[in-house]
Amino acid sequence: MNSQTYAVSRSSRAARVSAIIGTLVLIILVAAPWWAGRADMRLMGELFLYLALASLWNLMAGYAGLVSVGQQAFVGFGGYMLFALTMFAGLHPITAIAAAGLLGALISVPVAVLIFRLRGAYFAIGTWVIAEVFRLGFAQVSALGGGSGSSLPVAIVKSLASKRAMRESISYWLALSAAVLVVASVYFFLRSRKGLALTAIRDNETAADSLGIDIWRTKFVVYVVTSAFTAMIGALIFLQKLRISPDAAFSVNDWTAFVIFIVVIGGIGTIEGPIIGTFVFFLLRETLADLGTVYLIVLGVVAILVMLKAPKGLWGLFRARFDVQIFPLGYRVSKRDPS
Structure with missing residues (x-):
């Protein structure tokens, strides 16, 4: 191949044009509280949160081969941690969201050790069983409303902002930030050496293993990181809803x-x-x-x-x-x- 005739690159004209358009769209979305109605902002905020959840599940299933049907476990866990940390630990809601992500990562470690012993359909069923265990467990916590659930106290809601319009704007910006953070994190992770290893595992696990890639460790890291992000998204979801129950949290x-x-x-x-x-x-x-x-x-x-x-x-x-x-x-x- 003649090096004077051909070039090797990662970028493309379509990617550069898309980056410019995406930046302009992001600026417009950031300014939404000044041009969109409350209903529109709530809808867009929900869309951003679903985009974040979908990107995380896609990283697990589409790249790591971890087809989970129990990610609601970490959505619900994050939501309940938001309520517990704000109501009993006195944390600010935004601080509680970050803490929920950290706790989600910690709880995912023993979960991963357990369910990584399973393969294929058994793994998928195992994740669903874990989610049901989480649901039944939180339904027994009377301090958080038990089976009927609980609402976020007014004082905690107002700690986010005193005025309703500002609270809705902050919730919207948090959802938008979560979507951008998740998509950007997935993108840059997949472009890294670990992302290359993950792609190799997806394409041919046997060949990846023969090249010295630690398959278990790579999948474990992906599972823990996605669980942490999912818990944070769960906290954001129920910060918007202001009420939580086992059936809603672990749906x-x-x-x-x-x-x-x-x-x-x-x-x-x-x-x-x-x-x-x-x-x-x-x-x-x-x-x-x-x-x-x-x-x-x-x-x-x-x-x-x-x-x-x-x-x-x-x-x-x-x-x-x-x-x-x-x-x-x-x-x-x-x-x-x-x-």
Whole structure:
């Protein structure tokens, strides 16, 4: 290959243009409290939190091969830690969110040691069982409302900000920051040496092991980190809701089934997939939510059609046709411009 004719790079024109557009969009989103209504901000905040959850699940399942159906365990755990730390430890809500992430990482260590003994479908079932154990456990804590749940005291809510409009703005900015932080963290992690090792494990675990990659340790780190972030997202979710109960906190539909739907239709194993999938999910939800159970049926039909017609998701279908990457991870060989 003639080095004067070809060049190796990670970036692309599409990625650079997307970065500029993304920066402009981010600036507009940051300014949302000055141009959007309260209902719009709550909807966008929810969208950002689902995007963060989907990106984290995609990192586990799409890259580490850890197909969990029990991530609601850490969503609920983070939510309950927010309530416990603010009500009993006197922490500020934002400090409690960070602490919930740290505690989520700590509790995920023994969980990982236990469930990493399982493989395939047994691993997935094991994560769901762990989530149910969490739900039943917190339902027994009478100080946090037991099975009926608890509301965040008014004094704690007002500690975030005295005025309602400012509290809603802060909650919105926290959700936006969480989405940006998670997507950026996933992107830069996958571009690092550890991310390269993770990609090698995904492509061929046997070959990765023969090259000296510590498969168990790599997956363990991914599980602990995603659990910490998921706990923080859970704390943010229930800071917005201001009320928590075991059924809401550990809902498999809300925090796992919908997240899996988002990743599958968007494109598993890509950073762009969860972003596309989140927008499609919210478009369907806002359009069809008034139809009751028909809404869930439509979601199921859409998921089946996408899996049949586009196994790599909507983004995979788009990338196969136009060869575009917004978040380039690997190296590309391209011809140099003769000029």
